[in-house]
Each structure stands twice: as structure tokens, then as C-alpha cells.
Amino acid sequence: MLVIGGGVAGLSAAAALSADARVVVLEAEDAPGFHSSGRSATMLHYALGNPLVRALTLASRGTFEDPPTGFTDVPLGRRMPVLVHARAPETAELDALEAAIAPFAALDRAGPAEIAALCPALKTGEGGAVAALVDRNGLRLDPHALLQAYVRTLRRNGGTLVPGARAAAIVRRSGHWQVATDRGGTFEAPLLVNAAGAWADGIAAMAGVAPVGLTPLRRTIITFDAPDGADRWPFVKTVGEELYFAPESGRLLASPMDEVPSAPCDAQPDEEDVALAAYRVEQRTTLQVRRIAHKWAGLRTFAPDRVPVVGFAPGADGFFWLAGQGGFGLQTAPVMARIATALATGAAWPADGIDPAALDPARFGQAA
Ligand SMILES: Cc1cc2nc3c(=O)[nH]c(=O)nc-3n(C[C@H](O)[C@H](O)[C@H](O)COP(=O)(O)OP(=O)(O)OC[C@H]3O[C@@H](n4cnc5c(N)ncnc54)[C@H](O)[C@@H]3O)c2cc1C
Known part of the structure; x- marks a missing residue:
């Protein structure tokens, strides 16, 4: 699987997906988290968003308060x-x-x-x-520790983060997405995760997939x-x-x-x-x-409805959206990664009470 974007969305999903697949993350910048994920107010709280965002936040909270064994050596958040x-x-x-x-x-x-x-x-x-x-x-999060924990999990599972690799051209050929980077690298995989944050609609356009209107x-x-x-x-x-x-x-x-x-x-x-x-x-x-x-x-x-966009693009084999995290991408990352993994691999739905249809890119009537 190829993941475009080394922010919290791409890295959290890559870490989760790498448990059962070979995963490569392409990040345009020289270090992960350079854009939104490194510039936030680092809070987990419920005074923003809508009921779905609050439910995603609640479902993520356990990872920050009681991280899985071996995930991190330092606390991911403290009470505030x-x-x-x-x-x-x-x-x-x-x-x-x-x-x-x-x-x-x-x-x-x-x-x-x-x-x-x-x-x-x-x-x-x-x-x-x-x-x-x-x-x-309320929790004050440590985004640096969180990103490091995801990178470490990815590497431990045999996955790779490639910094300085800006996706510059994307084509679908023989059942694979082929991604050429601006520094001359070429990567290919049957499944492409679009976790490019503010650039995600542009990545879709590059791949010939209709944007969702971010x-x-x-x-x-x-x-x-x-x-x-x-x-x-x-x-x-x-x-x-x-x-x-x-x-x-x-x-x-x-x-x-x-x-x-x-x-x-x-x-x-x-x-x-x-x-x-x-x-x-x-x-x-x-x-x-x-x-x-x-x-x-x-x-x-x-996204136009201020709800994240997660799932396969309708009509575009193997093109998977993970975008639209707005102002709540850190506090919802753990469950969003589990949801992305379930939708991408067909594993059991990991988030009781959250309706997959509400997150589905098809809600925008998208056609490749
Ligand atoms: C001021 C501010 C305050 C915030 N406060 C909070 C908060 O308190 N709590 C909270 O939960 N959230 C908060 N957020 C929101 C949170 O930061 C975002 O939702 C989250 O970081 C989005 O993560 P992302 O991985 O989608 O995006 P990003 O971190 O932007 O990652 C996308 C990555 O894709 C890469 N990329 C783009 N194009 C390409 C390409 N062609 N090839 C390869 N890579 C590419 C970019 O370089 C980037 O690193 C805040 C955001 C801001 C700006």
C-alpha cells in the first residue's frame, strides 16, 4: 500500500495498515508533521465539531490516556x-x-x-x-510523541517512511497505482491512500479521481x-x-x-x-x-459537511480517501486509523455507534 502524506492522518493509518501489509509512506517535506500536524493547538476536547466528530474523539481518547504496550515511551497527553x-x-x-x-x-x-x-x-x-x-x-496532546509512535510502529512492522518524496504524477496501470515523485523515484502498489491534508483534492485530480470539495x-x-x-x-x-x-x-x-x-x-x-x-x-x-x-x-x-472523508473513491479501483480532518485531526487520529484499516482491508468495523456511510466519500456523489 502507498500512503501519500506524512502527517498524523497518513502516519496513523500507515502504522495500523502495516500490521498486515507492506506500507510505504511518501512525504513531500524532509520531515513528517511539517504542515497542519505540527502547527495545532494540541488539545483534545469536545467543544468543537459536531456529534460525529465528538464520537470519533471519544473513541480515540483511550489511545492517548492508556497507549498500547510498546507504542510510546513517553505520555501522549496530560490532563488540562x-x-x-x-x-x-x-x-x-x-x-x-x-x-x-x-x-x-x-x-x-x-x-x-x-x-x-x-x-x-x-x-x-x-x-x-x-x-x-x-x-x-480535557487532554493536552503531545503531537511529536504521537507522530514518533506511529513512525516507530510502521518501521517495526517493516513499513517505510520516505521523506522528501513529493508525488508529482499518478497513473493506474495493470491494477497498480504508479506514483512518480519530483526527485525521480517511482513507487507502485494496488492501493493508494490519499492522506495529503490540504493537498488531498489535488492528489485526486492528479490520479484522475474527482475531488470531494475540500x-x-x-x-x-x-x-x-x-x-x-x-x-x-x-x-x-x-x-x-x-x-x-x-x-x-x-x-x-x-x-x-x-x-x-x-x-x-x-x-x-x-x-x-x-x-x-x-x-x-x-x-x-x-x-x-x-x-x-x-x-x-x-x-x-x-469537507463541505465538516465530517472526515474515509473510504474508497467510487469508480476508482484502489484509490482510498483519508482527508478532511479539519480542526480535530489529532484528537480523532487513533480511531480514524482503525476505521481506515477496516474499510481498506474488509476487517470488522472498529467503531460502534459510528455510521460508515457518514464518512464515505460517495456521499458527495463522486465519480472517478
Ligand atoms: C492552528 C491549528 C490548530 C489546531 N488545533 C487542533 C487541536 O487542538 N486538536 C486537534 O485534534 N486538531 C487540531 N488541528 C487540526 C489538526 O492539526 C489537523 O486536522 C491534522 O494535523 C491534519 O492532519 P493531516 O495528516 O491530514 O494533514 P497534514 O499534517 O498537513 O499532513 C499532510 C501531509 O501531506 C503531505 N503532502 C501533500 N502533498 C503531497 C504530495 N504531493 N506528495 C507527498 N506528500 C504530500 C504534506 O507535506 C503534509 O505533510 C489544528 C490545526 C491548526 C492549523
Whole structure:
């Protein structure tokens, strides 16, 4: 099997598939995780996505908290509570979110005093946060450890990761997909997994397969100096898509939760979005962002219905989609890899309560 893309999607699927098949991963960059998988906010939480994404997250959580023996030598995540807060006009939105999350996580409701105790910098009371949800079981993930664990599993099973191998031409010949890379290599296999993140529609087009309509959306993160004690704060998020911030290696990271359509690329932060992040931190908290220590941007790539796309392309023998992980690709990777393996090999369905049809690329009426 050939996997195009050495991000968390491609590597997690490759590790799982390599248990029973010879797997080669082609990664365009010189190191895995260079694009979205290395630029995220590294959280597992339920305050984003839809019911299916939440179910995929819940089904993945065990791998982070209790990894299989031999998978990793270091923890893949640590507990970090999640505080989702609302101003007075936003409390109906908070109620709706509470109802949506309740099947997946045990939540506490917090008022201004509890909010201030958890994050003293957050403005509370009139004009500030008046109510919040607290999920004490949020997880801060270690994406580097996760990617390394998948690469190690792949190699242990005899699979190969080929960095610096950008797929440049793809043809189907005699029951095999033949992939030529920009540095002159040629690889072939009967099954091709398209896990190219923001580039996945382009990979399909290269192979003569209809795209599913993926949209890469740029998101920006800044880091800045934190006050004493901030390392104990939770992941703090507005109930709407406005701002989140969290402790990050002795500083705070923050995102204005921007979603700017972008071509697939090495995303760079836009100065307006950087300024917006700082502005929103100062609006919602008593903090002042005097100096931005780091800033970066990455692409969150969504299918039209914001549900991942997993399964064989209709009418294109051996062309398998694993794309559209949007803003939840880390926290759903373990179960997505198991699902991809089951669909690709015909193994038993590994995710009770999750409907394969909801993930099927055929839902877009795709024809090769
Ligand atoms: C700012 C931000 C915050 C986020 N926060 C979270 C979070 O808190 N929790 C969470 O779960 N998720 C989060 N995400 C989402 C998560 O990062 C993504 O869903 C996930 O990384 C997608 O993984 P991927 O493997 O599909 O994509 P990528 O990591 O982008 O991997 C795709 C790979 O394909 C390679 N490729 C492309 N074209 C070719 C080619 N022609 N040949 C060979 N290789 C090719 C690319 O080089 C790339 O390495 C966030 C994302 C961003 C940007």
C-alpha cells in the first residue's frame, strides 16, 4: 500500500495498515508533521465539531490516556481542564453546547467566582464571563510523541517512511497505482491512500479521481509572556468561535479562531490575524500582550459537511480517501486509523455507534 502524506492522518493509518501489509509512506517535506500536524493547538476536547466528530474523539481518547504496550515511551497527553465561557447574551449558546457535549464528557457548570478561581485573568461579571462549562478531563496532546509512535510502529512492522518524496504524477496501470515523485523515484502498489491534508483534492485530480470539495482554512496562533501561575490555567475558550488561549511552555498561546480560505501552501500568519489575536486577548482578559514571542499559522482542511472523508473513491479501483480532518485531526487520529484499516482491508468495523456511510466519500456523489 502507498500512503501519500506524512502527517498524523497518513502516519496513523500507515502504522495500523502495516500490521498486515507492506506500507510505504511518501512525504513531500524532509520531515513528517511539517504542515497542519505540527502547527495545532494540541488539545483534545469536545467543544468543537459536531456529534460525529465528538464520537470519533471519544473513541480515540483511550489511545492517548492508556497507549498500547510498546507504542510510546513517553505520555501522549496530560490532563488540562477546558473552560468554555459565555457573556450574558451568550448563555443560551452555552446551554446548547452543554447539551451537545454532555453525552461525551462529564461537565461542571461554573459561575463568575469559579471562573475567576480557574483563570483569574478572565474578565467576569458585567460585560465579562458570567457562566462557563468546565470539562476537567480535557487532554493536552503531545503531537511529536504521537507522530514518533506511529513512525516507530510502521518501521517495526517493516513499513517505510520516505521523506522528501513529493508525488508529482499518478497513473493506474495493470491494477497498480504508479506514483512518480519530483526527485525521480517511482513507487507502485494496488492501493493508494490519499492522506495529503490540504493537498488531498489535488492528489485526486492528479490520479484522475474527482475531488470531494475540500477547503483549507488558515488559522493563526500567537504566544506571549504569561503572568505567574498561568501554567496552572485551563484551556480557555469563548463559547462562540472568537478566542482560545492556554498555557504553552511557560507562556500563553492564543488564537482568534480565524478561518481564512487558502490555497494548499506552507501557511504563514497574516499580520491582521496576529493583531486580532492580541486584541481579543485584551478584550476578554485583564492581560496585556506587550510582545509576541512566536506566531504561526496552519491549514485546517474541511469537507463541505465538516465530517472526515474515509473510504474508497467510487469508480476508482484502489484509490482510498483519508482527508478532511479539519480542526480535530489529532484528537480523532487513533480511531480514524482503525476505521481506515477496516474499510481498506474488509476487517470488522472498529467503531460502534459510528455510521460508515457518514464518512464515505460517495456521499458527495463522486465519480472517478
Ligand atoms: C492552528 C491549528 C490548530 C489546531 N488545533 C487542533 C487541536 O487542538 N486538536 C486537534 O485534534 N486538531 C487540531 N488541528 C487540526 C489538526 O492539526 C489537523 O486536522 C491534522 O494535523 C491534519 O492532519 P493531516 O495528516 O491530514 O494533514 P497534514 O499534517 O498537513 O499532513 C499532510 C501531509 O501531506 C503531505 N503532502 C501533500 N502533498 C503531497 C504530495 N504531493 N506528495 C507527498 N506528500 C504530500 C504534506 O507535506 C503534509 O505533510 C489544528 C490545526 C491548526 C492549523
